Amino acid sequence: MTDDLLSRHDVLLADLDGTLYRGPEVVPGALDAVLGAAARGVPTVYVTNNASRSPAAVAAHLTELGFPAGVGDVRTSSQAAATMLAEQLPAGAPVLVVGTDALADEVRARGLTVVGTAGEAVAVVQGHSPDTGWRMLAEAVVAVRAGALWIASNVDPTLPTDRGPLPGNGSMVQVVRTATGAQPQVAGKPAARLLREAQGDATRPLVVGDRLDTDIEGAHALRAPSLMVLTGVNGPADLLAAPPALRPTYLGADLGALARHPDELTPGPRPGWQVEHGPDGLRLSGSGTGPEPAVDALRALCAAAWEHGAGPVTADGGAAAGVLDELGLGG
Template identity: 80%
Template sequence: MTDDLLSRHDVLLADLDGTLYRGADVIPGAVEAVRGAAERGVPTVYVTNNASRRPSEVAAHLAELGFPADIADVRTSSQAASAMLAEQVPAGAPVFVVGTDALADEILTRGLTLADSADTAVAVVQGHSPDTGWRRLADAVVAIRSGALWIATNVDATLPTERGPLPGNGSMVQVVRTASGAEPQVAGKPAARLLREAQGDAVRPLVVGDRLDTDIEGAHAVGAPSLMVLTGASGAAELLVARPELRPTYIGADLAALNRHPAELVPGPREGWRVDAGPDGLRLSGDGASAEPITDALRALCATAWEHGAGRVTAEGDAAARALVELGLAR
C-alpha cells in the first residue's frame, strides 16, 4: 500500500490560479497530479475566492485545461457569500450587488432579490468586477451607513494577471471600509466558511494552495493540514517570516509532492543542508545532496527561521549560494 501524502487524505481542497494554472497556462504536472488523485479515490474540490465567474464557467475552464471537473466540484466565494446572506436576511430581501452578473445570479438562486438602489437595500454583497466604478462603491457606502448588512466575497488585496498583481476585491473593499467605517463579514479564504462548504462530508481534507494569507491561513481556520506549493503568489522570503497562522504543514515544489512521504515535506532538518542561526540571521551550508535539494533547503531554512527568527540569509559554499539564488533569497 502506498504511504504518501495523498494516502492520508480523502479530499483535496485546491486553489486554482497559481496552484493548478497560471493565467492561461497549466502548471506542469498539475493535471497529472489531480487525475492521479482521482484514480486513487481522492477527489479534488476546486476552491476559488474569485467571485467574478459562475461555477459552470470555472468548471468548463478547468475541463478545457484537462482537469476532471464539473459544476459540483467547484466552490466559489460567491456561493459562500450568498449562503451567508440567505441565513441572515428574510426571503426576498433586496440585496445591493457590487460585482458581476455571476455574483448577482448566486443571490437570486438563494431566493433573494436585487436592490435597484442603495435606499432599498437590506444588504450589500461585494465581489470583484473589473467594471466597478465610483458610483457603485458610493451607493454601497450609503447603504452600509444606513444599516445594511455587508458581506465581502473575499478580501484579497491583489489578483494575479499576465501583467502581474493588480488590485483585487480586497482593495475595493478597503475603499468601502474607509468611507463607511464598517467592517464586512467575509465569505472566502482565509475565513472558514468557503473551505468548510467545500469539505462537505470528507473527514481528512488537505488544503492545497500557493498563497499564505488565503490558502494556508484558511487551512488553519478550519483546522486542516495544508500543502504550500511554490508555483504561485507566495515564495521563500514570505515563508521565512510567516506568522504561525500562515505556516503550512507541508512545503512542495509543485503538486508532485502529493506522491511523496509526508515526513519528506515538513519543514525541518534535511540531508545535505545545515542552517545556523546567529545574531545576523541565518547561514545555509552544505552540498544539497538530496532528491529535491532546493526545496529541501527551504524546508530546513523555514524550520530554523520559525524557531529563531529569519533576518538576513547568507550562504557558505557554492551549492548553498546557488540554492539561495533559485529561492530568490540571494542578496
Template identity: 75%
Template sequence: MTDDLLSRFDVLLADLDGTLYRGPDPIPGAAEAIRAAGERGVSTVYVTNNASRSPADVATQLAGLGFPAGDGDVRTSSQAGATMLAEQLPSGAAVLVVGTAALADEVRVRGLTVVDAAAEAAAVVQGHSPDTGWRELAEAVVAIRGGALWVATNVDRTLPTERGPLPGNGAMVQVVRTASGAEPQVAGKPAARLLREAQGDHVRPLVVGDRLDTDIEGANALGAPSLLVLTGVSDAAELLTAPPELRPDYIGADLAALTRRPDELSPGPRPGWTVQRDAAGLLLTGTGDGSADPVHDALRALCAAAWDGRPPGGVRADGDAAASVLRELGFTGG
C-alpha cells in the same frame, strides 16, 4: 497502500490560479496529479476566491485545461457569500449587489431579491468586477451607513493577471470600509467559511495553494493540514518570515509533492543541509548530498530554523553549493 502524502486525505481543496494554472496555461504536471489523485479515490474540490465567474464557467475552463471538473466540483466565494446572506435574511429580502451577474445569480438562487438602490437594500454583497465604479461603491456606502448587512466575498488585496498583480476585491472593499466605517463579514479565504463548504462531508481534507495569506491562512482557520506549492504568489523569502497563522504543514515545488512522503515535505532538518543561527541571521551549510530534492529540502530546513520564535534575519550561504541553492530560491544576496 502507498505511504505518501495523498494517502492521508480523502479530498483536496485546491486553489486555482498559481496552483493549477497560470494565466491561460496549466502548470506542468498539475492536471496529471489531480487525475491521479482521483484514480486513487481522492476527489478534488476547486476552491476560488474569485466571485466574478459562475461555477459552470470555472468548471469549463478547468476541463479545457485537462482537469477532471464538473459544475459541482467548484466552490466560489460568490456561493459562500450568498449563502451567508440567506442565513441572516428573510426570503425575498433586497440585496444590493456590487459585482458581476454571476454574483447576482447566486443571490437570486437563494431566494433573495437583487436591487441596485441603497434605499431598498437590507444587505450589500461585494465581489470583484472589473466594471465596478464610484457610483456602485457610493451606493454600497449609503446602504451600509443605513444599517444594511455587509458581506464581502473576499478581501484579496490584489488579483493575479498576465500583467502582474492588479487591484483585487479587497482594494475595493477597503474603499467602502474607509467611507462607511464598517467591517464586512467575509466569505472567502482566509476566512474558513468557503473552505468549510468545499469540504462538505469529507473528513480528511488537504488544502492546497500557492498563497500564504489566503490558502494557508484559510487552512489554519479551518483547522486543516495544508500544502504550499511554490508555483504562484508566495516565495521562499515570504515563507521564512511567515507568522504562525500563515505557516503550511507541507512545502512542495508543485503538485508532484502529493506522491512524496509527508516527512519529506515537512519543515525540519533535511539530509545534506545544516542551518545555523548567528547574530547576522541564518547560515546554510552543505551540499544537499543524499537529498532527492536538495533545493526545497534546504528551504524546509531554513523554515524550521526561521520559525523558532525569533526573527530570521538575513540568509547566507557557506560554500558554493549552498550559495547556488539560495540563488535558486530567490535569495540573490546569498
C-alpha cells in the same frame, strides 16, 4: 501500500490561480497530480475566492485544461457569500450587489432580490468585478453607513494576472472600509466557511494552495493540514517571514509533492543542509542530498526562521549560494 501524502487524505481542497493554472496555462505537474489522485479515489474540489465567474464557467475552464471538473466540484466565494446572506435575511430581501452577474445570479438563486441603489438595500454583497467603479462603490458606502448588512466574498488585496498582481476585491473592500469605518463579514478564504462547504462529508481534507494569507491561513481556520506550492503568489521570502497562522504543514515545489512521503515535505532539518542562527540572521551550508535540493534547503530554512525569527540569509559555500539564488534569497 503507498505511504505518500495523498494516502493520508480523502479530498483535496485546491486553489485555482497559481496552484492549478495561470490564466490559460496549466501549472507544471498539476494536471498529472489531480488525475492521479482521482485514479486513486481522492477527488479534488476546486475552491476559489474569485467571485467574478459562475461555478459553471470555472468548471468549463478547468475541463478545457484537462482537469476532471463538473459544476458540483467547484466552490466559489460567491456561493458562500450568497448563502450567508440567505441565512441572515428574510426571503425576497433586497440586496445591493457590487460585482458581476455571476454573483447576482447566486443571490437570486437563494431567493433574494437584487437591487441597484442604496436606498432599496438592506444588505450589500461585494465581490470582484473588473468593471466596479466609483458610483457603485458610493452606493455601497451609503448603504453600509445606513446599517445594511455587508458581506464580502473575499478580501484578497490582489488578483494574479498575466500582467502581474492587480487590485483584487480586498482593495475595493478597503475603499468601503475607509469611507464607513465598518468591517464586512467575509465568506471566502481565509475564513473557514468556504473550505468547510467544499469539504462536504470528507473527514481527512488537505488544503492545497499558493497563497499564505488565504489558502494556508484558511487551512488553519478549518483546522486542516495544508500543502503550500511554490508556483504562485507567495515565495520563499514570504515563507520565512510567515507568522504561525500562515505557516503550511507541508511545502512542495508543485503538486507533484502529493507523491512524496509527508516527512519529506515537512519544514525541518533536511539531509545535506545545515542552518545556523546567529545575530546576523541565518547561514546555510552544505549541499543537499535529496531530489529537490533548493526546496529541501527552504524547508530547513523555514524551520530555523520560525523558531528563531526571520532575517538575512547568507551562504557558506558555492552549493548553498547557488540554492539561495535559485530561491530568490541571494544577496
